[in-house]
Amino acid sequence: MKVLITGAAGFIGMHVAQRLLARGDEVVGIDNLNDYYDVGLKEARLKQLAGLPGFRFVRLDIADTAAVADLFRRESFGGVINLAAQAGVRYSLTNPHAYAQTNLVGFVNLLEGCRHGKVGHFVYASSSSVYGGNTKMPFSEHDSVDHPVSLYAATKKSNELMAHTYSHLFGLPATGLRFFTVYGPWGRPDMALFLFTKAILEGRPIDVFNHGKMQRDFTYIDDIAEGVVRVLDRPAAPDPAFVKDRPDPASSWAPWRVFNIGNHQPVELMAYIEALEAALGRQAEKRFLPLQDGDVPATYADTAELHSATGFAPATPVPEGVRRFVEWYRGYYRA
Numbered sequence: 001m002k003v004l005i006t007g008a009a010g011f012i013g014m015h016v017a018q019r020l021l022a023r024g025d026e027v028v029g030i031d032n033l034n035d036y037y038d039v040g041l042k043e044a045r046l047k048q049l050a051g052l053p054g055f056r057f058v059r060l061d062i063a064d065t066a067a068v069a070d071l072f073r074r075e076s077f078g079g080v081i082n083l084a085a086q087a088g089v090r091y092s093l094t095n096p097h098a099y100a101q102t103n104l105v106g107f108v109n110l111l112e113g114c115r116h117g118k119v120g121h122f123v124y125a126s127s128s129s130v131y132g133g134n135t136k137m138p139f140s141e142h143d144s145v146d147h148p149v150s151l152y153a154a155t156k157k158s159n160e161l162m163a164h165t166y167s168h169l170f171g172l173p174a175t176g177l178r179f180f181t182v183y184g185p186w187g188r189p190d191m192a193l194f195l196f197t198k199a200i201l202e203g204r205p206i207d208v209f210n211h212g213k214m215q216r217d218f219t220y221i222d223d224i225a226e227g228v229v230r231v232l233d234r235p236a237a238p239d240p241a242f243v244k245d246r247p248d249p250a251s252s253w254a255p256w257r258v259f260n261i262g263n264h265q266p267v268e269l270m271a272y273i274e275a276l277e278a279a280l281g282r283q284a285e286k287r288f289l290p291l292q293d294g295d296v297p298a299t300y301a302d303t304a305e306l307h308s309a310t311g312f313a314p315a316t317p318v319p320e321g322v323r324r325f326v327e328w329y330r331g332y333y334r335a
Contacts, residue, residue, distance in 0.1 A: 001078030001120075002026040003232070004071075006062055006110065008049070009033055009042035011188050012125070012179070013083040015225040017049050023229075026054045028075060031084065032061035036091070036098075037189045044332075045186055062106030072113035079232050082110050082124035085155075088190055089129060089294045092152040103155035104162075111166045119172070121235040123228065126160055126176040126258060128217070128299045129153035137266075138302040141178075141250035141258050150294035160258055167256035173235035174255070177228065180262030180301045184221030184321055185328030192269075193322065196276055197329050200284045206273070210291040214269035215298040217262040220316035220324075227261045230310035250305060262301025263314045275319045279326040 003020055007013040008029025017027050029049065033042050049055045060067050062084050086092075086102040107124070114122045131139045132148040148154040156178075163174040183193045199206045239251035250258060277283055291297060306312045 002028065002076065004075070004077045004080045005029045006080075006082045007031055007084035008057065009046050010083055011045075011186055012182060012221065012224060012228070014045040014048060014186060015184075015221050016081060016083065016228050017055065018052070019225045019229050021049070021052045021054050024054070028056050028058065028077070030058045030060040030062070030071070033059060036086065036088070041186075041189065048186075061102075062109055063101045065105070065109050068106075068109040068113055072117040075117075077117060077119050079121045079123065080110065080114055080119050081228065081232060082107070082122070085125060087152070087188065089150045089152050090292060091190075092150050093294055096151050099151055099155050103152075104158060107159050107162060111162060111172070114172055115166060115170045121232060122163065122166075122172055122174045123232050124159060124163065124174070124176055125156075126178045127153065127156040128178050128180040128260070128262065128301065129296075130157045130160070130178060131299070132296070137298065138264070138300040139260060140302040141260060141305055142248055144249060149296065152294070164252060164254060164256045167236070167252065167254035171255060173237070174257075175231050175236045176258040177231060177261045178258060178301075179224065180217040180219050180260065180299055182219050182221055182224050184325055187221070187325065192272075193276065193325055194329075196273065196284065197280065197326060200276070200280055200282050205285040205287040208269065208273070208286045208288050209295065210297055211288045212270045212286070213297060215266040215300065216269065216272070217264065217266045217299045217301045218272060218318050218321070219261070219263040219301075219314060220318075220321035223263070223314040223316055224261060227306065227310070227312045227314075230312055231259065231306075234310060257309075259306040259309070260301040260303050261306055261312070262299075262303055263318075264301055264303045265318075266298065266300040267318050272318060272322070275322040276326070278319070279323045
């Protein structure tokens with residue numbers, strides 16, 4: 001089918017596009033190539049896609065209402081995967097308006113495009129950050145997520161609510177994916193693995209927040225891409241067992257679902273750093289700092305619902321995933 005991928009120059013967007021193109025789908029990728037991080041890296045990702053049969057790129061900002069509407073008028077998409085967003089928890093503390101424009105205005109523009117374009121399935125990136133102040137582990141889709149601790153998280157929770165409205169009013173099948181700490185080759189420079197690798201190779205100390213007492217459900221990019229494609233192929237449907245006087249946050253009477261997509265194996269941050277040190281063959285000088293505003297000490301995904309619906313099961317151990325990242329990093333930066 002023809003699939004629209006927003007954020008196609010992004011980390012997850014590039015890998016999902018490659019997966020779809022490899023099986024013969026047609027992909028239209030859009031991205032605004034903003035300078036939140038190195039534009040050169042985004043352009044290099046697009047070069048990985050440019051020579052593949054079936055791929056077309058359109059430079060476009062999803063917050064541009066007229067441009068998005070025009071795109072949907074010109075094209076007919078069987079599926080839409082929204083991976084465009086203003087990312088980053090800490091950045092949202094100082095640049096809140098960027099999140100409102102892209103994550104809220106841009107999201108509505110895509111919903112309207114899907115509604116009028118009769119799109120068969122709208123799959124969009126949510127985030128593990130929606131669990132906010134929750135401490136019950138592992139995080140389950142059946143738990144309430146009404147206490148975000150960052151504006152970024154609040155916009156992702158808002159996306160889930162907005163999508164539900166369109167599923168209810170217009171019958172748009174919509175599935176939200178709560179990503180858990182994605183890492184791997186071509187990753188984002190603002191993520192811990194990238195920052196740690198760069199600092200260690202340059203002989204600088206790394207910042208270890210919450211004095212190292214952190215856990216993350218690190219999920220390798222190839223596993224994520226496989227999960228996204230599996231979800232795309234299975235449009236959301238109404239839950240016949242849904243009971244309105246005991247509403248389940250994970251499903252609906254409308255064609256709407258949310259899934260955790262993670263490794264289901266939380267790893268201590270210090271163990272993650274040790275895996276990186278082993279891959280680099282160097283020890284890191286560590287600067288231990290308090291927990292950052294808007295951050296949480298632990299994430300842990302319950303992925304039973306996604307496995308039941310799609311058969312998804314992550315297959316990449318953290319030491320192997322970190323080794324592959326280091327191999328890519330050294331090749332890309334000649335480090």
